[in-house]
Amino acid sequence: MAPIVTPLDWGVFLALFVFFTFLGFYGARWRRGDLSQLSEWALAGRRLGVALAWFLVGADVYTAYTFIAVPSGVFATGALYFYAVPYVATTFGVAAVTMPALWRWSRKRGYITAADFVQDRFNSKLLAAFVAITGIIAEFPYIALQIVGLQAVLTVMLLGIVKSIKLVSDLALTISFIVLAAFTYTSGLRGATLTAVLKDVIIFASIIAILVAAPLVIPGAFSTAFKEATLVASGGDPPLASGVSTLKAPFFAAYTTLWVGSTLALYLYPHSINGSLSAESDKRLTLSLGLLPIYGIGLALLALYGILIYGDAAAMKILSLFPASARGSLVIPTLAVTVLPPGLAGLALLGVFIGGLVPAAIMAMAQANLLVRNIIKPLRPSITPQGETRIAKWASVFFKFLALGFVFIVPATYAIWLQLLGGIIITQTLPAVFLGLVTDRFDKYSLMVGWAVGLGLGVYLFIAAHESPLYPILGHPIYIAVIALAINLLIVLVGTGIAMAVRRTAQAKVSVK
Amino acid sequence: MTVETVKGVATWRKVVAAVLFIIPWIVYLLLPTYNTVSPELGGVPFFYWYQTLWLFITAILYVIAVLLLYPSRG
Numbered sequence: 001m002a003p004i005v006t007p008l009d010w011g012v013f014l015a016l017f018v019f020f021t022f023l024g025f026y027g028a029r030w031r032r033g034d035l036s037q038l039s040e041w042a043l044a045g046r047r048l049g050v051a052l053a054w055f056l057v058g059a060d061v062y063t064a065y066t067f068i069a070v071p072s073g074v075f076a077t078g079a080l081y082f083y084a085v086p087y088v089a090t091t092f093g094v095a096a097v098t099m100p101a102l103w104r105w106s107r108k109r110g111y112i113t114a115a116d117f118v119q120d121r122f123n124s125k126l127l128a129a130f131v132a133i134t135g136i137i138a139e140f141p142y143i144a145l146q147i148v149g150l151q152a153v154l155t156v157m158l159l160g161i162v163k164s165i166k167l168v169s170d171l172a173l174t175i176s177f178i179v180l181a182a183f184t185y186t187s188g189l190r191g192a193t194l195t196a197v198l199k200d201v202i203i204f205a206s207i208i209a210i211l212v213a214a215p216l217v218i219p220g221a222f223s224t225a226f227k228e229a230t231l232v233a234s235g236g237d238p239p240l241a242s243g244v245s246t247l248k249a250p251f252f253a254a255y256t257t258l259w260v261g262s263t264l265a266l267y268l269y270p271h272s273i274n275g276s277l278s279a280e281s282d283k284r285l286t287l288s289l290g291l292l293p294i295y296g297i298g299l300a301l302l303a304l305y306g307i308l309i310y311g312d313a314a315a316m317k318i319l320s321l322f323p324a325s326a327r328g329s330l331v332i333p334t335l336a337v338t339v340l341p342p343g344l345a346g347l348a349l350l351g352v353f354i355g356g357l358v359p360a361a362i363m364a365m366a367q368a369n370l371l372v373r374n375i376i377k378p379l380r381p382s383i384t385p386q387g388e389t390r391i392a393k394w395a396s397v398f399f400k401f402l403a404l405g406f407v408f409i410v411p412a413t414y415a416i417w418l419q420l421l422g423g424i425i426i427t428q429t430l431p432a433v434f435l436g437l438v439t440d441r442f443d444k445y446s447l448m449v450g451w452a453v454g455l456g457l458g459v460y461l462f463i464a465a466h467e468s469p470l471y472p473i474l475g476h477p478i479y480i481a482v483i484a485l486a487i488n489l490l491i492v493l494v495g496t497g498i499a500m501a502v503r504r505t506a507q508a509k510v511s512v513k
Numbered sequence: 514m515t516v517e518t519v520k521g522v523a524t525w526r527k528v529v530a531a532v533l534f535i536i537p538w539i540v541y542l543l544l545p546t547y548n549t550v551s552p553e554l555g556g557v558p559f560f561y562w563y564q565t566l567w568l569f570i571t572a573i574l575y576v577i578a579v580l581l582l583y584p585s586r587g
Contacts, residue, residue, distance in 0.1 A: 085564045086541035089571040093534045096575055223556030245550045245558040252544055259541065283583040290575030293568045300565040304557065 003160035004318060004337050009346030013157070016202070016350045017176075020195055020357075024183030027191030036386045038112055041188035041393065042369050043278040046107070052193060053279040054288040058295045059196030060275040061091075061266060063142075063359040064149025065419070066299045067203070067352045072328030074306030078233065080242035080251050080258075082303055087259040088296035091266045094434075096289040098267055100282040101437045113366075114273050114433045115374040121436045122444040125378045130451055131429045132374035135270040136367045136399075138426035141418030142269070143363050143403035144410070146356035147173065148329060151407070153353045156333040159318070170408060176357060177404050181397045184361045188393075189278055192361050199354045200295075206336065206348035207298045210305065213339045218311045222304070225311030232310060239324075244307070253476035258469075261481035265423045268433055270366035271359065306331055314338040360400065368395035420469035421462055427481040428454035431492045446495025454488030522582060530578035537571040 031047060033040035048056060066084075073081030102117060111117050115135070119128035154169035162168045183191045215221040226245055233240035242251045266272055279285035309315050309331050315338040319327045336348035372392045377383055383391075410418075432447050461471045461480045470477035547563045554562040 079560065082561060082564065085568065086537075089537045089541065089564075089568050093537060093571070093575060096579060097534060221556060223553075226556060226558065246548045246560045247544070252548075256542065256544060283579070286579045286583065287576065290579045291572055293572040293575065296568045297565060300561070300568060304561060 001160040001321070005157045005159070005161075005345065005349070006342040008342045009337075009349065010157070012343055012346030013350045013353075016198075016347065017353075020198060020350075020354050021179050021183065023194040023198055024180070024191040025186060027183070027187030027194045030190050030194060033190075035186075035188060036389050038369070038372070038385065038389045038392060039110070041389055042112055042274065042365055044189040044193055046278055047280045048193065048278050048284075049280055050284045050288045050291075052197070053275075053285055054291055054295075055197045055200050056189075056193045056278065057272070057275040057288060058292060059192075059199050059355075059358050060271055060362050061292075061359075062203075062295055062299060062355075064146045064352075064356040065142075066302060067332055067355050068149040068152055068329045069145060069419070070299060070303045071306035071331045074303045075309065075331045076239050076328045078229075078240035078242040078244050079247040080255055081306070082247075082300075083255050083258040083262070084303060085259075085296065085300050087262040087266075088299055089293050090259070091263040092289050092292045094263055095267045095272070095276065095292075096286050098434050098437055099273070099276040099289060100286045102273065102433075103277055103279060103282050103285055105437075106277050112277070113270065113369050113373050114268070114429075115370055118432045118436060119374065121440050122432065122442070122447065124444045124448075125374075127432060127444050127448055127451075128374050129378065130448060131432055132370040134425055134429050134451075134455070135268075135370050138422040139270055139363050139367050139399075140403055140406065141422045142271075143360050143400070144407050145419045146360040146363075147404060147407040149356040150176065150353055152329040153333050153349050153356075156318075156330060156337060157349060159321075173404065176353075177400055180357050180361055181400050184365060184400075185393050185397055189274070189362070189365065192358055192365070193278075195354060195358050195361075199351065199358050202347055202351035203355055204298060206340075206344070206351045207301050209344050209348065210335060210339055211301060213341070213344075214308060214312075217314075217339050218308070221311065222308060225308045227311075229307050229310040251477070253478055254470050257479035257482045261427060261479040261485070262423060264430055264434075264485065265427045265481060268426045268429050269363075270370055271363040274362060274366040274369065302332060305335055309335050312338055360403070361396075364396045364399040364403070365392075367399045368392040371395050417467055417469070421459070424458040424462060424469065424481040424484060425455060427485050428458065428488055430485060431489060435492075441496065442492055443496040443499035446492045446499060449495060450488040450491035453491055454484040457487055458484035522584065526581040526584070530581045533574045533578040533581075536574055537567065540567055 028035065031045065033045040035041045039046060070081055070084045102114065105111060105117055109120065115128040115132040118131050119125055150173055151169055154172055155165055158165045158168055218224060229240060230244045233244050242248055247255055276285060312335065315334045318334050319330060322330060332352060333349055337345045340348055369392055372388050372395065376391060428451050431442065431450055435442065458480050461483065465471045469480055471480050471483060548560055550558040552559055
């Protein structure tokens with residue numbers, strides 16, 4: 001097998017990676033602030049305008065999930081995975097309603113995390129710690145997913161060049177992570193923001209380049225691709241089981257609950273909240289959130305490339321070198337190499353690569369904030385602001401390498417299903433965080449019980465459904481996050497009702513005496 | 514603690530903004546209305562391009578809603 005990535009592409013990739021590293025370190029000097037303060041390091045001093053907030057949040061929530069997992073899902077399963085499109089349309093509506101409110105609270109009271117808010121709102125350090133732990137755990141598989149994306153890029157780049165792709169790719173990943181950890185330690189969110197702009201620009205250029213170049217390389221482009229994919233799906237033991245041109249009826253409930261559940265989950269993830277709190281005003285934040293569905297058009301095209309690749313004989317030939325389970329995550333890197341002219345392919349590969357690195361950095365920082373603010377600080381209240389920041393910096397390094405080690409041990413396919421479990425887990429913090437923005441009348445113990453039952457039930461159903469995010473109810477597969485959240489909310493409402501009644505009776509007794 | 518809301522914004526603005534935020538939910542929940550192959554666009558079935566088109570429309574609706582909710586402040 002001859003190498004499929006040209007020396008020119010390698011050159012472009014490496015040169016841009018050097019520039020990416022430079023931007024990451026340069027971030028520390030950009031809009032200089034006192035980086036020993038947590039809000040300066042972790043929230044870039046809360047000074048991002050509409051455009052920068054758009055780039056940062058865009059880079060933050062459009063991740064390897066967008067570039068690797070969604071195209072991979074469409075490639076293997078078919079129309080079902082297009083649920084990501086309604087998901088991103090509605091998720092920014094949820095964000096535009098919730099995040100400015102959280103932003104105003106945070107600005108007023110110096111909150112860094114959602115758990116900071118929960119702690120004050122419900123006057124409970126324990127509930128805040130639960131929210132923090134949920135965030136830290138749910139973030140791990142999400143980081144792991146980013147690393148799976150990085151591996152996919154390296155696999156395609158190293159094909160035909162080295163014999164043991166796994167070894168060289170692991171080594172390259174480790175070096176990339178050392179670079180990443182070093183500049184996020186020094187520059188914090190400033191470094192992530194500058195690299196985010198680079199990432200977004202490259203990604204958009206690549207997506208458009210593939211769209212323009214595809215008809216030149218694939219006669220008939222999408223028409224051919226949909227015909228070929230339908231042919232594959234009808235050929236027995238089909239991949240694309242959920243349908244090619246349209247969604248098959250048994251998947252309707254799954255489609256709808258997957259996008260609704262994912263919509264509710266995304267802005268509970270610590271990295272999304274972290275990105276939102278770094279905006280300089282609530283209006284600018286909301287405006288940038290309102291504009292983010294446009295970024296989703298890139299996601300929709302990438303999802304469609306999961307079908308497009310069926311029309312590309314050269315790409316399908318490369319994929320056939322790999323076991324069926326590994327092919328999906330290689331769709332976009334392979335398509336970039338077979339469709340784009342040399343040079344541009346290197347650009348696209350770098351885009352996907354840093355498209356995983358930038359979010360991984362922000363996710364690890366968000367985890368670090370939660371650890372310091374909501375777990376270490378309540379245990380050691382005497383900690384200084386400088387001490388907080390120092391621990392957060394090291395914790396972000398630690399979390400990155402923990403996730404990396406996890407991916408080296410656990411196979412890639414597991415990392416992707418764990419990400420779906422992450423969604424089920426994080427959704428259980430919705431009553432405390434989102435509903436807490438609307439009312440403080442919920443009983444904190446009911447919130448804790450609801451959280452615990454929702455979490456337990458979610459994990460149980462996930463295992464009962466054989467590690468699938470979908471559990472059948474009356475024969476219709478439903479996204480487990482939605483089921484568990486419904487039970488969670490029911491407990492919170494009933495529990496709060498009981499708590500109120502008990503309090504009223506107690507007060508009545510006192511007044512009688 | 515009181516709930517922090519956008520202060521000094523007329524009720525009609527909030528109501529219209531709420532409607533604008535809800536429209537995409539309704540559109541996407543009506544799955545059977547867009548789960549068809551034709552009309553195709555450049556070989557892409559209606560199911561795919563219609564949902565993608567709504568991303569663009571959604572952004573417009575959201576931006577109008579945001580401008581309604583934040584009339585003047587920077």
